[in-house]
Structures are given as structure tokens and as C-alpha cells.
Amino acid sequence: MLGQYLPVVVLLILAFLFAALSFVASRLLAPRRPHDRKAAPYECGIIPGRETPERFPVRFFLVAMIFIVFDIEIVFLYPWAVAHGGLGLFGLVAVLLFSLAVFESFVYLIGNGALEWGPVRRVRHAVSPARTSTSTIRRAGVREVGLEGRTIGDESGRAA
Amino acid sequence: MLAVATPEVLWWALLPVLFLSVGGLLLLTVASLVRRLPDWLPQAWTVVTGLAVLVACVPMWCEVRDEGPRTTLAGSVAVDGSTVLVTAVLAAVVVAVALLARPYLRREDLPGVEVYVLLMLSAAGGVVMASADDLIVLFLGLEILSIAVYVLAALHLRRIESQEGAMKYFVLGAFASAFLLYGMALVYGATGSTRLALVAEHLSATVLVDDSMLLAGIALLLVGLAFKVAAVPFHAWTPDVYQGSPTPVVAWMAAGVKAAGFAAMVRVLVTSLGTHASDWAPPVGVLAVASVLVGAVVAVLQTDVRRMLAYSSVAHAGFLLLGVQAADADGTAAVYAYLVVYALLATGSFAVLTVMGGDGDAAHHLDDYRGLARRRPVLAGAFTLLLLGQAGVPFTGGFVAKLGVLAAAVADRGYWVAGLAMLGAAAAAFVYLRILVSMYLEDPDAEAADGSTGPAVPLGARVVIGVACAGVLFVGLVPGPLLDLARDAVPVLVGS
Numbered sequence: 001m002l003g004q005y006l007p008v009v010v011l012l013i014l015a016f017l018f019a020a021l022s023f024v025a026s027r028l029l030a031p032r033r034p035h036d037r038k039a040a041p042y043e044c045g046i047i048p049g050r051e052t053p054e055r056f057p058v059r060f061f062l063v064a065m066i067f068i069v070f071d072i073e074i075v076f077l078y079p080w081a082v083a084h085g086g087l088g089l090f091g092l093v094a095v096l097l098f099s100l101a102v103f104e105s106f107v108y109l110i111g112n113g114a115l116e117w118g119p120v121r122r123v124r125h126a127v128s129p130a131r132t133s134t135s136t137i138r139r140a141g142v143r144e145v146g147l148e149g150r151t152i153g154d155e156s157g158r159a160a
Numbered sequence: 161m162l163a164v165a166t167p168e169v170l171w172w173a174l175l176p177v178l179f180l181s182v183g184g185l186l187l188l189t190v191a192s193l194v195r196r197l198p199d200w201l202p203q204a205w206t207v208v209t210g211l212a213v214l215v216a217c218v219p220m221w222c223e224v225r226d227e228g229p230r231t232t233l234a235g236s237v238a239v240d241g242s243t244v245l246v247t248a249v250l251a252a253v254v255v256a257v258a259l260l261a262r263p264y265l266r267r268e269d270l271p272g273v274e275v276y277v278l279l280m281l282s283a284a285g286g287v288v289m290a291s292a293d294d295l296i297v298l299f300l301g302l303e304i305l306s307i308a309v310y311v312l313a314a315l316h317l318r319r320i321e322s323q324e325g326a327m328k329y330f331v332l333g334a335f336a337s338a339f340l341l342y343g344m345a346l347v348y349g350a351t352g353s354t355r356l357a358l359v360a361e362h363l364s365a366t367v368l369v370d371d372s373m374l375l376a377g378i379a380l381l382l383v384g385l386a387f388k389v390a391a392v393p394f395h396a397w398t399p400d401v402y403q404g405s406p407t408p409v410v411a412w413m414a415a416g417v418k419a420a421g422f423a424a425m426v427r428v429l430v431t432s433l434g435t436h437a438s439d440w441a442p443p444v445g446v447l448a449v450a451s452v453l454v455g456a457v458v459a460v461l462q463t464d465v466r467r468m469l470a471y472s473s474v475a476h477a478g479f480l481l482l483g484v485q486a487a488d489a490d491g492t493a494a495v496y497a498y499l500v501v502y503a504l505l506a507t508g509s510f511a512v513l514t515v516m517g518g519d520g521d522a523a524h525h526l527d528d529y530r531g532l533a534r535r536r537p538v539l540a541g542a543f544t545l546l547l548l549g550q551a552g553v554p555f556t557g558g559f560v561a562k563l564g565v566l567a568a569a570v571a572d573r574g575y576w577v578a579g580l581a582m583l584g585a586a587a588a589a590f591v592y593l594r595i596l597v598s599m600y601l602e603d604p605d606a607e608a609a610d611g612s613t614g615p616a617v618p619l620g621a622r623v624v625i626g627v628a629c630a631g632v633l634f635v636g637l638v639p640g641p642l643l644d645l646a647r648d649a650v651p652v653l654v655g656s
Contacts, residue, residue, distance in 0.1 A: 086163050087164050087166075088163065088166070091164070091166075101185060104188060108189075108191075110192070111191070111192025111193060112192065
């Protein structure tokens with residue numbers, strides 16, 4: 001029975017060998033002339049002019065979530081469409097109920113402004129007034145996040 | 161094309177799940193479409209839904225008692241006493257949490273619909289889990305329950321602890337789900353079915369020559385379930401999550417999630433895999449003792465009341481496991497009685513904590529309880545009763561519950577297990593005493609002393625704390641009805 005897994009094992013060994021041999025060959029054959037720009041992360045020949053990490057609007061995530069909503073619906077609709085003849089009325093009702101429940105999440109997203117790309121609307125509850133764009137970012141060694149309900153540096157009561 | 165056989169559906173048996181899930185979805189839809197919902201509506205809707213489920217449980221209970229247990233949806237959902245009892249417990253906790261949530265949300269200035277929706281959906285998952293007669297359905301229920309709770313844990317948008325706790329809970333929870341699923345796959349591999357009745361039938365009819373796959377499956381199932389109920393050594397998430405999450409949500413985690421988890425555990429281990437009790441009972445016993453001892457001892461070291469109660473909930477999980485490892489009808493009945501009592505104790509205690517939290521849900525240090533008896537004698541008195549109940553003092557429900565599981569363990573000749581658990585109970589009593597000493601014997605802080613009378617107790621919290629205290633006292637003084645109920649609730653497998 002385990003013999004069925006032989007191809008997988010062979011493939012695993014081949015993949016490992018290929019990776020190992022590639023490294024060895026590159027070490028042996030490639031000329032090595034390192035310099036600063038080449039050693040930089042994300043090397044592309046141009047020196048980055050400013051800091052790359054940038055915050056981008058949460059709306060993009062919401063669009064991704066809307067995509068997932070419909071993705072899941074499609075994933076389940078295909079098998080039903082293939083077998084709907086056999087499933088009959090029971091299957092139709094079940095799939096309708098399922099679609100309703102899935103579509104509900106879409107309604108919720110729209111109702112909460114997931115597709116409103118107009119001027120920025122402040123969500124009332126999300127951010128406390130004490131928070132600014134500088135205080136939200138966690139700097140190395142300094143805890144400045146979530147200032148509510150805790151004085152900075154107060155770690156008492158958290159000893160496990 | 162072959163016509164697929166559609167399963168028989170006992171609609172009345174599915175009413176609780178239908179109420180809770182449809183209730184949640186309807187509320188979410190209405191809240192999405194209507195711009196300005198009246199403030200009271202989501203809470204009232206949730207309370208009505210929870211009460212409707214409670215009411216629906218009464219005819220279900222009578223039906224099951226008169227006509228006997230049965231199974232529906234092609235043998236994947238059990239309709240027996242266990243289903244109905246746990247459903248009722250979950251519905252009652254939903255009502256309690258909804259009552260606590262509204263004043264909390266207003267105090268913390270948090271958006272007000274999602275909590276109720278997620279709570280109802282989570283409860284629907286819990287009901288599915290408690291009534292699962294099939295491992296796949298069990299997993300579905302567990303995921304519906306857990307995913308909603310992960311989000312609920314993160315619901316306090318502005319507290320970093322809330323986000324942190326939710327993240328830990330989510331990552332560890334997903335990990336545990338994978339264990340559970342792998343265990344189910346192995347059990348399926350060893351027995352050829354995911355239906356609990358067929359698994360039991362297979363195991364009683366055949367002798368496995370090599371049962372290593374089954375044992376590995378049971379072990380992995382045990383890991384997954386022990387994580388959900390927060391048993392040592394799978395408890396690491398508990399203190400952080402209990403400390404970070406919104407306090408009403410913690411009440412649901414402690415009472416609701418634990419009840420559903422133990423209902424599922426009992427059904428899988430005791431009823432379905434009962435033939436192999438000699439294999440799984442000793443490890444469960446070890447988990448039980450470890451949970452009781454670690455929970456009690458580490459709780460003593462805490463200074464945050466929420467973390468104390470988190471560790472004490474770990475200890476309670478240990479006591480519940482004590483009933484599970486007995487692996488017989490008495491042990492199971494003791495587990496159910498314990499679950500009911502613990503639901504009362506946990507909801508009541510966390511209701512007190514919700515009130516005490518103050519603005520920002522931060523005042524949970526032991527010092528914040530100093531002199532509470534002088535500032536708020538009634539609240540302090542109620543908390544005293546609930547803590548004594550958790551400690552298992554006679555004439556409270558906690559005593560009846562602890563006595564039940566210990567008696568079941570002793571009857572099963574688990575003298576060592578029971579003895580060590582009693583030792584743990586004594587250590588745990590010290591934890592509750594510490595809070596009591598703080599409330600009664602110490603003077604309030606200087607700032608708290610000048611005129612302020614402590615936090616206001618909203619009506620919803622009053623009702624919850626009052627009912628919890630009354631329930632704990634009633635069970636402590638008249639334990640008969642609960643014990644009878646628990647004995648009738650022992651799950652039964654209905655074959656094919």
C-alpha cells in the first residue's frame with residue numbers, strides 16, 4: 001500500500017537534489033563580484049529614494065473580502081450545478097438557503113460602506129481620540145499602541 | 161443521473177439551531193439595511209431569541225423523555241437529553257451575555273450589533289457541536305462556535321490586549337482544530353465511519369489486531385478537545401484571552417464554549433469510544449489532575465482578578481475531566497450537573513467583573529476590589545456567594561458539582577486522581593479567599609474612599625447576578641432536581 005507513495009518520495013528526492021545541485025553549480029561556476037547595491041534587499045539596480053513601508057487603505061482588504069464571499073459561493077455552486085438533477089428540490093432549497101446566508105455577508109459589507117470610495121469618512125468607534133498616526137506605530141522598544149486602559153510601561157498583572 | 165437520497169429531517173429537533181442562526185442573520189441584515197436602529201433592539205432581539213430557544217427546549221425534553229432518544233439528518237444529529245440540556249444551558253448563557261453586553265458597549269463606546277450577531281451564531285455552533293452524532297458535524301459545530309468567538313474576543317477595538325488575546329486564541333485554536341481533524345481522520349481510518357454510532361458498533365463487534373491508528377486518532381481528538389475546554393497543558397491561551405477579551409464575552413467563553421466542548425467530549429469519548437476507555441481514561445485522568453493543580457496553584461500567583469478566574473476556570477476544566485475519565489453513566493451525569501452549576505457561577509462572576517471593570521475595562525486588579533464590601537455591600541455579597549460556590553463550599557451549587565465528579569472518580573477506583581484533585585480544590589479555595597479578604601478586610605484606596613460608592617450596577621447585570629446567585633443557592637440547598645436532570649441527560653447512541 002505504501003508503494004503508492006513511491007512517486008511522491010522520488011519527486012521529493014529529485015526536488016531536493018535539484019535545489020542542492022543548483023546551489024553547488026552556482027557556487028562553482030558563477031563569477032563573484034559583490035558590491036553594495038547588488039547586496040541590498042530587493043536589488044533592482046535603483047537605490048530606493050524613500051522608506052518603502054507604507055500604509056494603504058483598509059478598503060483594499062474589504063474588496064478582497066468581498067471577493068472571498070463570492071468565491072465561496074461559486075465553490076459550492078459548481079458541485080451543486082453538476083449534481084442538481086439528482087439532488088432535486090431538496091438540493092435547490094438547500095443551495096438557495098446557503099446563497100442567502102452567504103449573500104447576507106455581502107449585504108453587511110455594503111451596509112458598512114465597504115464599497116464607498118468617496119471622501120474619507122471617520123468611523124466613530126474605531127479609533128480613540130488619543131491615537132494619532134505616530135502613536136499607532138510600534139517603535140522598537142517603545143510600547144505606544146492601544147493606549148486605552150493601560151499606562152505606558154505598566155506590565156503588572158501580566159505575569160503568567 | 162442517480163437520485164441522491166435526501167435525509168429525513170426532524171424539524172422540531174433543529175429548532176434551537178434554526179432560531180439562533182436565523183435570529184443572528186436577520187439581525188445582521190436589518191442592521192445593515194436600516195441606518196439607525198433603536199439602541200435597545202439588538203439586545204432585545206437576542207434576549208427574545210435566547211428565550212425562544214429555552215422555551216423550545218421544554219417540549220423537546222418531554223418528547224425525548226417520552227419517546228426516547230433518536231437521531232436525525234441521516235444519523236448525524238442526536239436528539240437526546242444531552243442535546244436538550246446543553247442547548248438550554250447555552251441559550252441561558254446567551255440571554256445573560258446579551259443582558260450584560262449593552263451597558264458594557266455603551267460604557268466602552270463600542271458598536272452595538274456585531275456582538276449579538278456573533279453571540280447567536282456562536283451559540284448555534286455550540287448547539288450543533290453538543291448534538292453532533294457524527295465527527296464531521298462535530299467539527300462544523302466547533303468551527304462555527306470558535307470562529308465567532310475569535311472575532312468576539314477582538315471586539316474591544318481600542319484595547320491592544322483584546323487584539324492580542326484574539327490573535328493568540330485564533331492561532332492556537334486553528335492549530336488545535338487541525339489536531340482534531342487529523343484525529344477524526346485517523347479514527348475514520350481505523351473504524352470506517354465518522355458516525356459515532358457506527359464507530360461504537362464497529363469497535364464493539366470487531367477486535368482490532370493493530371489498534372495503533374485508532375489510539376493515535378483518540379489522542380489527537382483528545383488534544384483538540386482539551387484545547388477547547390482549556391485543560392492543562394493546552395491552557396496557555398486562557399489567561400491572556402480572558403484578560404484581553406471584553407468581559408461579557410469572557411462569560412460566554414467560560415460558560416458557553418466550555419459547556420459545548422464538554423458535551424462533545426463526553427459524546428465522543430464516553431459514548432462512542434467507551435469500549436476503549438481503558439486506553440483513554442488514564443491520560444484524561446492525568447490531564448484532569450494537572451489542570452486542577454496547575455490552575456489552582458498558578459491562580460494564587462495572579463494579581464489580576466480576571467487572570468485569577470481564568471486559571472480557576474482551568475481548574476474547573478480539570479474537575480470536569482475528572483467526571484469524564486470515570487467513563488461511565490455516573491461520571492457523565494456528574495459532568496452535566498457540573499456544567500450547569502459552572503455556567504451559573506461563571507456567568508455570575510464575570511457579570512460582577514463586567515460591572516467592576518470601569519471605564520476602559522481596566523480596573524481588574526486585586527487592589528480595585530479593596531473595601532468593596534463597604535462601598536457596595538450587595539455586589540460584594542453576591543460576588544462572595546459566587547466565589548464560595550466556585551470554591552465548592554457546602555450549601556452552594558459548587559459543592560454539589562464537585563462532590564458529584566469526585567464521587568464518580570472514587571467509584572471508578574480513581575483514588576489517586578480524586579485525592580490529588582481534592583488537594584487542588586483546597587489550594588484553589590485560597591485564591592477565592594484572597595479576593596474575599598481584599599473585599600472585606602482591606603480599606604479602600606484613598607481616592608476610592610472619598611465619597612465614591614463604586615461602580616453603578618446596571619439593571620441587566622443585576623438580573624444576571626441575581627439569577628446566578630439564586631441558582632447557585634438553590635442547587636446547593638435542593639440538589640435533587642438538577643441531579644435528576646443530569647442523570648436523564650446522559651447521551652445515548654442510537655444505532656443506524
